[in-house]
Amino acid sequence: MNASAKTDDGGKLALAARFRELLRADQIIVDAESKRPYECDALPVYKAMPLLVLVPETTRQVQAIVRLCYELKVPVVARGAGTGLSAGALPDSNGVLVSLARLSRIIEVDPDARIARVQPGVRNLAISEAAEEFGLYYAPDPSSQIACSIGGNIAENSGGVHCLKYGLTVHNVLGMEIVTAEGEILQVGGRGLDTAGYDLNALFIGSEGLLGIVTEVWVKLLPKPEHARVVMAGFDSVLNAGDAVSAVIAAGIIPAGLEMMDGFAIQAAEDFVNAGYPRDARALLLCEVDGNEDEVLEHVERIESLFREFGATSCRVSRDDAERALFWKGRKAAFPAAGRISPDYYCMDGTIPRRKIGAVLEAIQQLSEQYGLRISNVFHAGDGNLHPLILFDASVPGELHAAEELGGKILELCVQVGGSITGEHGVGVEKLRYMLAQFNDAELAQFHAIKDALDPAGILNPGKGIPTLRQCQEYRSIDASGGAKR
Amino acid sequence: MGDIAAELEATVRAAAASGTKLSIVAGGSKSFLGRDVAGECLDVSGHSGILDYQPAELVLTARAGTTLTEIAQCLEDCGQMLPFEPPVFDGKATIGGTLACDAAGPARPWRGSVRDATLGVTLINGRGERLRFGGQVLKNVAGYDVSRLQAGAMGTLGVMTEVTVRLLPIPAATATLVREMDAAAAIRRMNEMTRTPLPISAAAWLDGKLYMRLEGAERAVAGARGKIEADFDSGDESIWRHIREQSLEFFKGSTPLWRFSVASNSGHRNADEPWLLDWGGAQRWLRGEFDAQYLESLACDLGGQVSLYRHGDRSGEVFHPQVPAMRNVQMRLKKSFDPHGIFNVGRMYDGI
Ligand SMILES: Cc1cc2nc3c(=O)[nH]c(=O)nc-3n(C[C@H](O)[C@H](O)[C@H](O)COP(=O)(O)OP(=O)(O)OC[C@H]3O[C@@H](n4cnc5c(N)ncnc54)[C@H](O)[C@@H]3O)c2cc1C
Ligand SMILES: Cc1cc2nc3c(=O)[nH]c(=O)nc-3n(C[C@H](O)[C@H](O)[C@H](O)COP(=O)(O)OP(=O)(O)OC[C@H]3O[C@@H](n4cnc5c(N)ncnc54)[C@H](O)[C@@H]3O)c2cc1C
DSSP, X not given: OOHHHHHTHHHHHHHHHHHXXXXXXXXXXXXXXXXXXXXXOSOTTSOXXXXXXXXXXXXXXXXXXXXXXXXXXXXXXXXXXXXXXXXXXXXXXXSEEEEOTTOOOEEEEETTTTEEEEOTTSBHHHHHHHHGGGTEEOOOOOTTTTTOBHHHHHHHTOOOTTHHHHOOHHHHEEEEEEEOTTSOEXXXXXXXXXXXXXXXXXXXXXXXXXXXXXXXXXXXXXXXOSEEEEEEEEESOHHHHHHHHHHHHHTTOOOSEEEEEEHHHHHHHHHHHOOOOOTTOSEEEEEEEEESHHHHHHHHHHHHHHHHHTTEEEEEEOOSHHHHHHHHHHHHTHHHHHHHHSSEEEEOOEEOOGGGHHXXXXXXXXXXXXXXXXXXXXXXXXXXXXXXXXXXXXXXXXXXXXXXXXXXXXXXXXXXXXXXXXXXXXXXXXXXXXXXXXOOHHHHHHHHHHHHHHOTTOOBSTTSSSOOHHHHHHHHHHHHTTOOOO | OBOOHHHHHXXXXXXXXXXXXXXXXXSOOOTTSSSOOOSEEEEOTTSBOEEEEEGGGTEEEEETTOBHHHHHHHHHTTTXXXXXXXXXXXXXXXXXXXXXXXOOOTTHHHHOOHHHHEEEEEEEOTTSOEEEEEOSSSOOOSSOOHHHHTTTSTTSSOEEEEEEEEOEEOOSEEEEEEEXXXXXXXXXXXXXXXXXXXXXXXXXXXXXXXXXXXXXXXXXXXXXXXXXXXXXXXXXXXXXXXXXXXXXXXXXXXXXXXXXXXXXXXXXXOTTSOEXXXXXXXXXXXXXOOOHHHHHHHHHHTTSEEEEEESSXXXXXXXXXXXXXXXXXXXXXXXXXXXXXXXXXXXXXXXX
């Protein structure tokens, strides 16, 4: 993978010399040991060494880096905190990796306009912490929010538990400053709710670092709800739990969060954090409602009675914020809990229409048996975003491969029932081949046309997000020859 | 109700081959918005009908020419609505035209824009290919977000044939409150109130009065009312419809109408001019003959942009000017969808 880097040491040093005209020596990482932490994101199945890692501290430096890369036609990969789960920040072995970690200033919090202006390296949670003194917060809350950066959130259009009610990143960003592939600085959007021309906020958010590098962001802040409670209910089947989810929404209630865990996940989480989950349940729902206190109480009553009507075997309402936090603790620890019961796990991410939850979970169970790999399901039931955790042991030959193949089957299933191959983790390198399940050649060609319009030289995060037409042919011929699915 | 997608596709292919310019028209009569555009009329209004509505999914898919009135009637039976409170204009507005213009009403800062509710589109691009982007699920990050890119693109990127939008339950209770104050005080008050967790769904100022709308569960509205009623009176709920449909006296006549989209808390300027403030201060309307450049610099001071919304000279630029780098990106983006330059050319900016 890094053959060219090895053979081209001279080239690497010459390139480093060019960057030394733009950056201090300590902002340019050349040696292999210091580059090591950047060789992958949170999906370490894919690894590569970049020629150089660059650590700019200002927009101007980012601009200068991109300009030089554009001139030399050197690939540029942006990196936030490296918590991505689709190898989106995987370095290019013939290019530079640009870490935005030092652009980490909260430039301004304007409580009256309910706007925060921040640099891309700011951690998601840090924005809410800064807004706290004004009674405000930033709504999208990916489970990785302690670590992940707002720049990475924009690239992945990240969501979280609260996005059923409060939307995804795209609903909560007003504007950005972007360095284009040609090294121009663009202001996209602004402090108002819209700007004339094409909505580039919509285009850039979720574009996985393929269209530009984000160097500043204006996010919307919301008033913190007065009151919140969680209804926790156990069910003896995932089908009943799925129906109960639909019933809540159909009753005109939009919960702030609505999460489901299957029996396996309940056990793992309960062993890990003792949240008081009903161990005998086959499915657990956590339904949070927030707002004005009276409104919350009104909705909690409705939800409790709906849950019982749909066969809940147990039902509890959090009495205070401490208990609410405890109920969530098990959910939030679901991934590490799986890590305790299995040497390795592979976290999938796909979305389906809510009404298909029961049927899809059953099909996933069948696939699990067919492949002989256990699957733990913890997911955002309110918006149909599944996260099956496929448990495997990488030291057993063939298990990683089987886990990947099984994961692919699940994604194809998601598309078949009208969903998507990725809800929030992105395509990156990981899901390139499954783009074929969701899009035809003309649609993929339109994506390439957009990419060419914004990055004519193709230097930004090449090889990610959208499969090339050649890759598509390769994938198809593998499938046609009946060969291994991966 | 009908499916004319195949015909639309054929027309677009023929136009692409011959380089014929098309002017996409749905409900029609919208020549006032955007710049004058020449071209053969491509009528999409015949492409209508609701294709899929799943109340428990809060999702609806309709052909682009379906009128908002038809959609609203269908949703009402299940107690649901389009979140963005769009103008329906004599029942003519369609879901495709509404997305193309990103036309949202007073609830927009709280319930989101048309763009925010959009989940998927089917679009005929300038190569005459019918393409699907997005879908029926809230979360979908596969590929670029081409669906939301259609919002406000005014049909310059292609002909939409199907649109999928997210819905919301109709709130159980609503209350409109009103109080006399000047515009500067209203801006402060709207922003102060929006900072707190009150169930606000609209806030506007006109003719010396601040109007607020509360919406939500019965108890939420009652509780919030108790908190702020002290200095507000009960107001007439129809004010919101009149603002949305632009049927107030303020909007009548042929004087140019300017729309400012600015930071909600920016100060009130040119206080002697006729203003109407909506969206909690984030959307401001101004009537009168003004020098466009002067208003553009005013808009920048207010943290936003201005457009010549209605009347005035529609042959020149009517939207806020773009810096060369931005214009370049927008031109190229247009070209990536419409390489032969056939759709609504010039409707947004000269050449776009
Ligand atoms: C335990 C765990 C839980 C998670 N839970 C969630 C969840 O609930 N919801 C969710 O959405 N995701 C979740 N994720 C995935 C991940 O945290 C998000 O995708 C996050 O947004 C990535 O941010 P990052 O800063 O780590 O980006 P990176 O991993 O560093 O980069 C991700 C992508 O963004 C690009 N990028 C980064 N910065 C910029 C920039 N400034 N400009 C342009 N492109 C840039 C990169 O090139 C890459 O393509 C989880 C991950 C983990 C490990
Ligand atoms: C505040 C406000 C006030 C308005 N006042 C009035 C008014 O008084 N009278 C009135 O008639 N209208 C008015 N409009 C405009 C109109 O009601 C909305 O823009 C409407 O939703 C447009 O719908 P339409 O179907 O009539 O579209 P059209 O007016 O036919 O088209 C509007 C734009 O959308 C494009 N378009 C339409 N359908 C498609 C499609 N399927 N694919 C791609 N592009 C498409 C058109 O090319 C055009 O650029 C107003 C809009 C707003 C926001």
